[in-house]
Amino acid sequence: MDNKLFATRVQPAVPSRLAGLFPVMNYPDAIKFTAGAPAESLFPADAMAQAYADAMAAEGNHTFQYHTVQGPVELRERLAQRAMDKMQIDHVTADNVMLTAGGQQGIDLVAKALLNKGDGIVVEAPTYVGALSSFDTYEPTYYEVELEDDGLNTDQLEATLKQHPEIKLLYTVADFHNPGGVTMSLAERQKVVELANQYNLIILEDTPYRELRYTGQSLPSIKHFDTEGRVIFLSSFSKILMPTLRTGWLVADKAVIQQLYKLKEAADLEVPNITAQAINHYLADNSLDEHIARLNKEYKVRMQAMIDACRKYLPAGVSATKPEGGFFTWVTVNSAINTTDLLYNEATPNQHIAYVPSKNFYAYKDHTNGMRLNFTGLTPTEIDTGMKRLGTLLTQAEQII
Numbered sequence: 001m002d003n004k005l006f007a008t009r010v011q012p013a014v015p016s017r018l019a020g021l022f023p024v025m026n027y028p029d030a031i032k033f034t035a036g037a038p039a040e041s042l043f044p045a046d047a048m049a050q051a052y053a054d055a056m057a058a059e060g061n062h063t064f065q066y067h068t069v070q071g072p073v074e075l076r077e078r079l080a081q082r083a084m085d086k087m088q089i090d091h092v093t094a095d096n097v098m099l100t101a102g103g104q105q106g107i108d109l110v111a112k113a114l115l116n117k118g119d120g121i122v123v124e125a126p127t128y129v130g131a132l133s134s135f136d137t138y139e140p141t142y143y144e145v146e147l148e149d150d151g152l153n154t155d156q157l158e159a160t161l162k163q164h165p166e167i168k169l170l171y172t173v174a175d176f177h178n179p180g181g182v183t184m185s186l187a188e189r190q191k192v193v194e195l196a197n198q199y200n201l202i203i204l205e206d207t208p209y210r211e212l213r214y215t216g217q218s219l220p221s222i223k224h225f226d227t228e229g230r231v232i233f234l235s236s237f238s239k240i241l242m243p244t245l246r247t248g249w250l251v252a253d254k255a256v257i258q259q260l261y262k263l264k265e266a267a268d269l270e271v272p273n274i275t276a277q278a279i280n281h282y283l284a285d286n287s288l289d290e291h292i293a294r295l296n297k298e299y300k301v302r303m304q305a306m307i308d309a310c311r312k313y314l315p316a317g318v319s320a321t322k323p324e325g326g327f328f329t330w331v332t333v334n335s336a337i338n339t340t341d342l343l344y345n346e347a348t349p350n351q352h353i354a355y356v357p358s359k360n361f362y363a364y365k366d367h368t369n370g371m372r373l374n375f376t377g378l379t380p381t382e383i384d385t386g387m388k389r390l391g392t393l394l395t396q397a398e399q400i401i
Contacts, residue, residue, distance in 0.1 A: 009117075009137050017133045017360040023344060027352040031386035033373040034354050036178060036239075036327050042295055043242050047286050048278065054285070055277035067273040069265050071099040075280040076249075082288075083251050086211065088220040089233060098257050099271045100264070103208050103236035103248035108134040109260045109267075110169075110204050110232055110250075115140045120167035122160060124152045126330070126361035126370065128178045128206065131171055142363035143167060147177065149321070151184025154191045161199040169202050174222055176209040176326025179361050179372035183324060186219055193225040201230070208236040208248075209326035211292050214300035216324040229253035237279060239327070240292055245275055296325075305380035306373065306387070313391030315398060320373075327376045331355075333394060336401040338368045342393070351389040 003012040022034045056063050070076065076094035083092045100106040107130070115121065115138040123132065125144035135142075143160050146153045152172060161167060170192065174184040184192075196203050205222045223233040229252075236248040252260070264270075282288075306329055310320040314331070321330045333339065339357040347353050358370030375383055 009139055011136070017129050017136065021129070021356050021360065023348045023354050025348055025352060025354055030352045030354070031378065031382050031389070032354045033375070033378070033386060033390075034356050035377065036374055037243065037377045038239055038295075038327075039298065039376055042298060044282070044286070044291055048242065048282055051282035051285065052274065052278040054281040055274060058281070059277065063274050063277065065273075067270055069261050069270045071271050071273070071276045072280050075099070075276055075283070078280065078283050079249050080251075083233070087207075087233065087235075087251075088224040089226075089251055090224070092251055095254055096251050096257065098250050098252070098260055098264075099276060100248040100250060101268060101271060102238060102243075102246045103206065103234055104130055104134065105264075105267075106234045106236075106248045106250045107131050107171075107204070107206065108137075109263050110202075110234075111135050111138050111140075112263050113256075113259050114169050114202060119169075120164055122157060122167055122170040122201075123363055124172060124177070124180070125363070126179055126358060126367065127171065127363075128173055129356075129360045131206065132360070132363060135171070140169075144363050147180045147182065149182055151177070151182060151188045152192070154188050154195070157192065158195055161195055161201075165199055167199065167201055169204060170196065171204045171206065172222070173206045173209075175207050175219075176212065176323055176328075178209070178326070179328050179356070179358075180330045181321040181323035181326060181328045182330075183216075183219070184222075189219065189222045190225050192222060193227070193231065196230045197228050203231045204234060205231055206234045208234075208239045210235065211240060212296060212299060212327070213325035214296050214303050223251060229256070232256060240288070240295065241279070241282075245279065247271060247275060247279060299325075299376050302375045302378065302380060302383065305383040306375040309384050309387035313387045315391060315395045317398070318394055327374050329373050329375065331371045331373060333369050333371070334398055334401060335369045337394075337397050339371045340368060342397060343371075346397070347390070347393055351393050353386050353389050353393075355390070 006012050076097040079097045080092040083089045117139040119140050121140045122143045124147045145157045223231040233251040237245050319332045356372040358367050359365050
């Protein structure tokens with residue numbers, strides 16, 4: 001195929017940021033800190049199977065017919081109520097809720113709606129690699145803001161906006177950051193909204209981990225502080241129910257929703273009705289809060305195992321974030337160590353462990369001494385064993401440099 005036939009946004013010669021993130025390991029003792037996957041043993045499989053059966057019984061063959069781009073109004077009403085009760089977002093109705101094919105489609109639709117080639121977007125450094133992969137398609141100009149222990153550096157954000165007031169979009173993972181593991185403080189949430197109002201930009205608040213808090217107190221969403229309709233709140237069922245449902249949902253002003261609907265209709269017409277109706281029946285007949293409480297109880301043990309193992313095994317000079325929830329911790333090593341090279345040359349073949357190296361979590365792929373570690377997909381014993389291997393590996397690497 002002649003690459004000249006492809007649009008420039010495809011960048012045929014440039015591999016996807018998502019390609020090669022998870023090296024193949026067939027060793028029987030392999031331990032993978034890679035994918036941001038929930039624990040399969042905690043899926044509510046029986047309850048969800050019943051919900052699918054109930055959805056089919058309720059509508060018969062009509063279940064499988066074409067429906068609307070909006071999806072079931074009853075489900076959107078339930079999500080609107082949840083947004084008010086759990087996310088502390090005021091005055092939400094079904095008309096403010098949009099269903100998407102996972103949170104990933106929500107990111108892509110917002111990017112498509114807002115970004116022309118060259119438009120400015122602020123992202124955290126590091127940030128979610130899937131979001132960068134989507135944004136790359138629209139060829140924006142990236143402005144990175146450092147991630148700190150209490151979220152993005154709002155002083156740096158303000159300085160960036162003063163210098164580049166044409167910036168249109170800020171993308172942030174405020175709760176239990178992917179990949180950083182940190183949570184944006186209350187003061188920073190308020191300040192980013194103030195800056196958005198002052199500099200006329202949109203905030204995309206991506207929150208798939210928000211309800212997976214294991215210690216500390218829940219904070220209001222950024223959308224809670226929105227006074228001018230500038231915040232788009234995005235969530236998903238992938239982390240709290242099952243990834244295969246591929247159902248996300250966002251909350252935004254009606255004027256924003258209507259523009260996003262036009263793009264969704266052009267992309268896929270609608271979310272699958274059978275899945276949307278099954279989720280609706282699951283929410284009607286089961287307590288999502290009780291299910292999340294079970295997740296949080298189990299994941300808290302795994303998170304603590306990760307924190308303990310980092311303290312026990314990582315050599316001096318290596319730092320690790322201490323999350324209060326979510327799926328990840330972020331490890332930073334000596335700047336002379338390239339974690340991509342270390343992964344493929346040493347970690348995978350010799351220690352039989354895998355992590356996600358930092359390179360593709362940065363807009364310009366210029367930070368190579370970090371790694372993302374997932375703890376929800378492993379048992380405490382596996383976490384301890386894997387981190388011991390990682391500590392040995394990093395100690396050896398530091399002795400070489």
